[in-house]
Amino acid sequence: MGLGKDYASQECSLARTLEVVGERWTLLVVRDAFYGVRRYNDFLVHLGIPRAVLADRLQTLERAGVLERQPYQTSPQRYEYVLAGRGLALWPVVRSMIQWGDENLDGARRLRVFVHALCGSELGPSGECSTCGEPAVAPRDVEMLPGPDLDTARTDSDAVSRALLQPHRLLRPVNVERAAT
Amino acid sequence: MGLGKDYASQECSLARTLEVVGERWTLLVVRDAFYGVRRYNDFLVHLGIPRAVLADRLQTLERAGVLERQPYQTSPQRYEYVLAGRGLALWPVVRSMIQWGDENLDGARRLRVFVHALCGSELGPSGECSTCGEPAVAPRDVEMLPGPDLDTARTDSDAVSRALLQPHRLLRPVNVERAAT
16 A cells, blocks of 8 residues: 555545656656756656656656657657646646745755746746736746755756756756767 | 655755655645644544554654644643644645646546635635735635535545535644544
8 A cells, every 4th residue: 555656535636646746756757847858868867767767757747648758850769758738737836846945955055046037037935926927937938047055066967967057948958968879 | 766765966956855745645644734634543544544654754744844743632641743834834835736636637626625714715826815915825824615526425434534524724623523532
């Protein structure tokens, strides 16, 4: 019972949500998709996740309608993963968890700052832009900046982590330099 | 690696949050605390959780400053668990996950409705009260009502589940009738 991923007999939307995104690593995969990570190998190096676990989580999220696969290359056919509608709707969950960690753990370190790209104001505690009177800024309009307490010495040295040390508009593909093959 | 609960080397507040509340069952314990469940046996029957897992989760949450133990009886000494400051700060996480499940899973069934107790208006999608212009309604001011799609035939028959079929102010102790001992 403790090892399954279902919560039998719970007539509760939180339990049902956790059945989709509550497994270990799952929300980190979704976070990376908001950051613009799209390709299997980029998730792999950025997350430091075992291959079998990553493959399982991507498949689960695709089946649940959170991610969708899109071809980006033929012969051989290759796919990348982007957030579908249900995935984009997870932004308030991801954002509020990041905020809670920033404010409540480890000496309240602000590792990332999210601003409304249209006006440059930092998002408020509910994800709103009080400058523009926008109660819920959509992720495509959010710019992510390194926070004042981000310790670059503790940041991984993979290509995705390095790219995300720069300001980055959410959902735009992370610009990872790839070796020619 | 896939079985631990830490995410080594992630300089990320989401990963750190998940290290505290990402384990299976944890957020359901926190949800119950928002609903006013306080006692070990009430968590046990309402969640249908193995005893060892519940004891572990309560201890983890107390150590993290999410829950705090308060004595409610002497000889024998008995404790109940209430949300501490860090626990109350998890309301946006719990609320946004409930909302995502309501809107995105299983045919978009609304199982619970959250209203601003001071004016009776339903909370908006960011947890705000647009009637009062309150951007983030605190959980103590939230009344929870059974939603239009709650299937009482699928609801558990334990005393906590039965009590929560009535309108209930968050954080107020659930009124569970107890057999005389």
